[in-house]
Amino acid sequence: xxxxxxxxxxxxxxxxxxxxxxxxxxxxxxxxxxxxxxxxxxxxxxxxxxxxxxxxxxxxxxxxxxxxxxxxxxxxxxxxxxxxxxxxxxxxxxxxxxxxxxxxxxxxxxxxxxxxxxxxxxxxxxxxxxxxxxxxxxxxxxxxxxxxxxxxxxxxxxxxxxxxxxxxxxxxxxxxxxxxxxxxxxxxxxxxxxxxxxxxxxxxxxxxxxxxxxxxxxxxxxxxxxxxxxxxxxxxxxxxxxxxxxxxxxxxxxxx
Amino acid sequence: xxxxxxxxxxxxxxxxxxxxxxxxxxxxxxxxxxxxxxxxxxxxxxxxxxxxxxxxxxxxxxxxxxxxxxxxxxxxxxxxxxxxxxxxxxxxxxxxxxxxxxxxxxxxxxxxxxxxxxxxxxxxxxxxxxxxxxxxxxxxxxxxxxxxxxxxxxxxxxxxxxxxxxxxxxxxxxxxxxxxxxxxxxxxxxxxxxxxxxxxxxxxxxxxxxxxxxxxxxxxxxxxxxxxxxxxxxxxxxxxxxxxxxx
Numbered sequence: 001x002x003x004x005x006x007x008x009x010x011x012x013x014x015x016x017x018x019x020x021x022x023x024x025x026x027x028x029x030x031x032x033x034x035x036x037x038x039x040x041x042x043x044x045x046x047x048x049x050x051x052x053x054x055x056x057x058x059x060x061x062x063x064x065x066x067x068x069x070x071x072x073x074x075x076x077x078x079x080x081x082x083x084x085x086x087x088x089x090x091x092x093x094x095x096x097x098x099x100x101x102x103x104x105x106x107x108x109x110x111x112x113x114x115x116x117x118x119x120x121x122x123x124x125x126x127x128x129x130x131x132x133x134x135x136x137x138x139x140x141x142x143x144x145x146x147x148x149x150x151x152x153x154x155x156x157x158x159x160x161x162x163x164x165x166x167x168x169x170x171x172x173x174x175x176x177x178x179x180x181x182x183x184x185x186x187x188x189x190x191x192x193x194x195x196x197x198x199x200x201x202x203x204x205x206x207x208x209x210x211x212x213x214x215x216x217x218x219x220x221x222x223x224x225x226x227x228x229x230x231x232x233x234x235x236x237x238x239x240x241x242x243x244x245x246x247x248x249x250x251x252x253x254x255x256x
Numbered sequence: 257x258x259x260x261x262x263x264x265x266x267x268x269x270x271x272x273x274x275x276x277x278x279x280x281x282x283x284x285x286x287x288x289x290x291x292x293x294x295x296x297x298x299x300x301x302x303x304x305x306x307x308x309x310x311x312x313x314x315x316x317x318x319x320x321x322x323x324x325x326x327x328x329x330x331x332x333x334x335x336x337x338x339x340x341x342x343x344x345x346x347x348x349x350x351x352x353x354x355x356x357x358x359x360x361x362x363x364x365x366x367x368x369x370x371x372x373x374x375x376x377x378x379x380x381x382x383x384x385x386x387x388x389x390x391x392x393x394x395x396x397x398x399x400x401x402x403x404x405x406x407x408x409x410x411x412x413x414x415x416x417x418x419x420x421x422x423x424x425x426x427x428x429x430x431x432x433x434x435x436x437x438x439x440x441x442x443x444x445x446x447x448x449x450x451x452x453x454x455x456x457x458x459x460x461x462x463x464x465x466x467x468x469x470x471x472x473x474x475x476x477x478x479x480x481x482x483x484x485x486x487x488x489x490x491x492x493x494x495x496x497x498x499x500x501x502x503x
Contacts, residue, residue, distance in 0.1 A: 011375035018291050023342040026298035030322045036307035
């Protein structure tokens with residue numbers, strides 16, 4: 001086989017030229033670009049790793065802080081609720097005290113008002129009953145009733161015990177031997193004689209009796225001497241009646 | 257139009273222009289064509305390269321090719337493989353592109369000329385001791401020729417020459433014979449069969465480019481690091497075995 005040495009030389013030159021040109025335009029540039037990219041990627045990876053590490057650290061830090069905050073807030077909440085509970089109790093105590101005070105005051109006031117009301121009621125009732133009874137008795141008044149009243153009065157004088165008689169005797173003496181007999185009606189001279197006789201027999205002699213007609217002594221008769229009194233009248237019955245009435249009204253009020 | 261007649265064994269015989277002993281034949285012309293495609297293509301792609309994550313698809317393509325070449329070289333050279341990339345890579349790209357372009361009608365592979373394959377083999381023949389000396393020093397490199405003793409010196413020298421010859425003839429034989437076979441088949445068989453042969457030709461072309469480049473790298477590697485002989489021999493056997501299959 002024939003080999004042309006010129007062509008051989010040409011081909012060797014061509015090949016070496018190609019090696020040079022490709023080294024210049026291909027390998028050098030491509031390898032450089034690849035290496036640069038690799039370096040860049042490596043740098044990015046390392047950067048990313050660093051960032052990741054930092055992020056992990058930061059996350060851990062925040063997590064820790066969060067935990068601390070949560071603990072702190074829980075503690076604060078507990079303290080606050082404890083304080084609030086204490087405060088609530090205090091306030092409740094105070095309110096209860098105030099309410100008690102108001103209640104007491106109110107009750108006192110109520111009792112007072114009730115008292116006043118019953119007082120008033122009693123007074124009115126008494127006055128009304130007095131008025132009614134007086135009117136009735138005045139309408140009914142006659143000699144027989146008056147005699148009965150005087151007879152009762154005389155029985156009372158006679159029924160005095162010795163001690164009471166002695167006290168009255170002393171009073172008569174101290175009062176200038178004057179005795180006043182008040183009655184709602186006129187007493188006849190016979191009746192007056194009966195009364196004086198009974199008094200002298202039971203108490204003492206030597207005093208004068210003065211008779212006064214006094215409508216206030218409701219259907220009754222009374223003997224007054226220096227602070228002592230012997231009497232019979234409807235007054236005491238009426239008073240008992242008023243007492244009983246008041247009691248009944250109070251019971252009704254409580255029941256309501 | 258047939259550029260190389262069926263009775264012409266090499267495109268060297270197709271003279272396009274001559275002046276005295278200076279002549280331009282089909283081999284040189286098509287070599288320039290392949291060179292132009294490689295250089296202009298590389299320049300077009302690499303004039304605005306990007307080292308960012310997003311790159312053009314052509315840049316991707318070239319990066320893949322270069323990465324494969326680099327990987328193959330580094331597998332054998334172990335360290336500092338990048339400095340062999342221009343030689344080995346150019347061998348692979350030039351032979352590979354020449355062989356692939358055979359499918360283009362009217363194209364004649366420069367590698368089907370023994371002058372081209374011989375020039376490539378001579379470049380490798382020169383490059384091997386250059387790399388060996390630059391790596392280990394002249395004395396150490398020469399000492400390798402007397403291993404295990406001086407009797408082996410002629411055998412070493414014969415080995416160097418014969419493997420260069422083998423490189424030359426293997427590539428030339430494969431490509432030239434394939435072209436001739438396709439030419440003959442085209443004349444005697446219907447349409448379908450030559451297509452299959454062309455496809456097979458592409459495969460053979462790529463394998464031959466790979467074998468040429470890898471064997472060159474094996475020779476360089478064995479010259480640059482004599483301490484890993486076992487490994488080199490293994491690589492050598494592997495490469496020769498694949499060459500045997502292809503042939």
